[in-house]
Amino acid sequence: MSRPKIFHLIHMAHRALFRAADRLLAERHDITAAQNALLLYLEKNEGASMSAVAAAIGLKNAATSGLVDRMEHKELIARRPSAQDRRSFELVLLPKGRAIARESHTLIHATNDHLLDGFTEAEQATIARFLETVMTKSDAFEIGTIRPDEKQSA
Template identity: 35%
Template sequence: MKLRVFHQLQVAHSALFRAADRRTRQTVGLTTSQFAVLFVLSQSDAQPISEIAKRLSMGKSSLTGLVDRMVERGLVARIASASDGRVTNIHLAPSGATLLARAKEETKHFNAALLAPFSDEEQVVIRRFLTHLVDHADEIINPATTQSGGYDD
């Protein structure tokens, strides 16, 4: 029986993030997308939406609405760039940092629960596989054409 990795990854991703979203909404009051934005800002504050969107692999228009809601809740703030008045940077607000700390505790639970059934050796393989996907996704899905300019049959 052949393993349908691509399909299984898509199904696993959807199920995992639905469950994580439900839990973080209940326990912290954040969606996983909001948590991701706060996490990115905690690593490097004062970023334009375009940079956050790139780091999260999200569309800029989707992220704009998300950030609007986060501004309304006081989790982040929009502040004009001191170096370029045309750019508005997103900043982590103190209340966002507080919720982020709580959400990070939730992700520790997620990681422990995800890895619990696997040995240390298996966890090394899982890490290697996931790193491989991150580092090579585009070339895996969009392989270069052959030297002649055609595609292999």
């Protein structure tokens, strides 16, 4: 049996999952999955800086700025002058954004339940461990400690 094409499968699963999330979030709240990620981050990190948000949700600063602009226009979040540095801003949830963030927890739990349906607890633990390993090994590529085109010694 040939080895599964893990990179391709993860890529396709990511695309399918985020297409579905974007569709559902657009229908319910007129937001995208990226906008939802920002709302959820701010829910736990009220007053975060733009750079902290960018790092947390995996976007470049310029893309985050555009995302924040669109969300401000929808009255989901607001920029407030930083108390520590007058040159920078803190991002805060507005009531509408806070309500969407709260509701999306239910949606996320339902999605997780749906995705894991049919797997035993042991299989679910293996899936979680595998995905955590993918993230760890991918981070090693990014920081240059491992090159995927070179064999690593055991």
